[in-house]
Amino acid sequence: MAAQIKHLPGNAGQEDILHYLAKDGAVILDDVLKTEPLAAIAQELAPFLQNETRGRDAFTGFHTQRVGALVARSAACGKLALDPRMLAAARAYLGAHCDDVQLHFTSAVAIAPGESAQILHRDRGIWGGYLPRQIEPLFSTIWALTPFTRENGATQVVLGSHQWEKERQPEPHDIAYAEMSAGSVLCYNGTVLHGGGANTTERETRIGVFLHYTLNWLRQEENQYLSCPPEHAQRLSQELRALIGYAKGGYVLGFYSDPDDLSAEHESVSPENLFSRHRGDFDTLPSEDQLVAQSTPDS
Ligand SMILES: O=C(O)CCC(=O)C(=O)O
Numbered sequence: 618m619a620a621q622i623k624h625l626p627g628n629a630g631q632e633d634i635l636h637y638l639a640k641d642g643a644v645i646l647d648d649v650l651k652t653e654p655l656a657a658i659a660q661e662l663a664p665f666l667q668n669e670t671r672g673r674d675a676f677t678g679f680h681t682q683r684v685g686a687l688v689a690r691s692a693a694c695g696k697l698a699l700d701p702r703m704l705a706a707a708r709a710y711l712g713a714h715c716d717d718v719q720l721h722f723t724s725a726v727a728i729a730p731g732e733s734a735q736i737l738h739r740d741r742g743i744w745g746g747y748l749p750r751q752i753e754p755l756f757s758t759i760w761a762l763t764p765f766t767r768e769n770g771a772t773q774v775v776l777g778s779h780q781w782e783k784e785r786q787p788e789p790h791d792i793a794y795a796e797m798s799a800g801s802v803l804c805y806n807g808t809v810l811h812g813g814g815a816n817t818t819e820r821e822t823r824i825g826v827f828l829h830y831t832l833n834w835l836r837q838e839e840n841q842y843l844s845c846p847p848e849h850a851q852r853l854s855q856e857l858r859a860l861i862g863y864a865k866g867g868y869v870l871g872f873y874s875d876p877d878d879l880s881a882e883h884e885s886v887s888p889e890n891l892f893s894r895h896r897g898d899f900d901t902l903p904s905e906d907q908l909v910a911q912s913t914p915d916s
């Protein structure tokens with residue numbers, strides 16, 4: 618029988634989500650989003666999804682449109698990025714290798730009729746293979762804005778392939794399809810093989826909202842400071858700003874100095890100081906012992 622991605626009810630608990638993520642590398646929660654937030658996202662993204670820009674190679678897809686900067690462009694997507702259950706699951710899943718998570722990538726991916734299947738890949742490849750295998754760097758979500766069907770380009774996932782040897786190639790029967798209703802969400806990790814599906818329909822476009830979370834010390838795939846520069850970020854909640862990176866990721870990681878500030882008020886401070894007097898969560902110097910312990914891993 619063809620591989621099947623596990624579907625959990627929309628109110629599934631973290632334990633179940635993490636269980637299937639660890640076992641299969643992917644899991645679907647059914648019917649999480651109600652009509653209202655779905656309509657809000659569709660409405661806010663509509664002006665950007667109207668343009669004719671398509672991918673420029675087989676990977677990005679000649680019939681696929683990608684719209685980024687979702688936090689700056691859509692308040693409803695910003696709210697989705699803060700979804701308490703997804704955020705808690707991301708923190709628990711990635712917590713062994715970081716103090717906290719950050720939003721890494723935002724994109725609405727619209728696969729139009731005529732698109733062929735995307736090359737199967739591991740998203741962690743964006744870091745060039747330098748991350749040791751034992752570090753899982755991604756907790757990724759794809760929210761279905763339209764139904765995802767086998768025919769319209771549902772994401773292909775090779776279940777369990779996050780535990781495969783690097784060279785192992787999937788057989789056709791290893792590939793599962795993230796078929797799901799609008800409002801459902803596929804959670805997957807950065808190591809499982811996956812890719813967009815082929816869209817063989819006449820006129821259905823498949824749209825997913827991709828929100829990926831990573832370790833707060835890794836470089837983000839989408840540069841959030843440019844996709845959501847300070848003049849946009851000032852409109853966000855402090856929590857959302859911190860999630861996209863306007864916060865420190867440790868005692869000094871990610872500090873900034875205001876280049877025009879002669880008063881030294883904004884010298885070597887957390888980006889949070891751009892927007893408020895909040896000094897940041899990592900403002901106190903760790904003890905000498907902690908500093909040394911944190912600087913050297915056990916193995
Ligand atoms: O569109 C999809 O379903 C998957 C796209 C994807 O995996 C990617 O572009 O990295």
Ligand SMILES: [Fe+2]
Nearest residue numbers: 738740811812
């Ligand atoms: Fe991918």
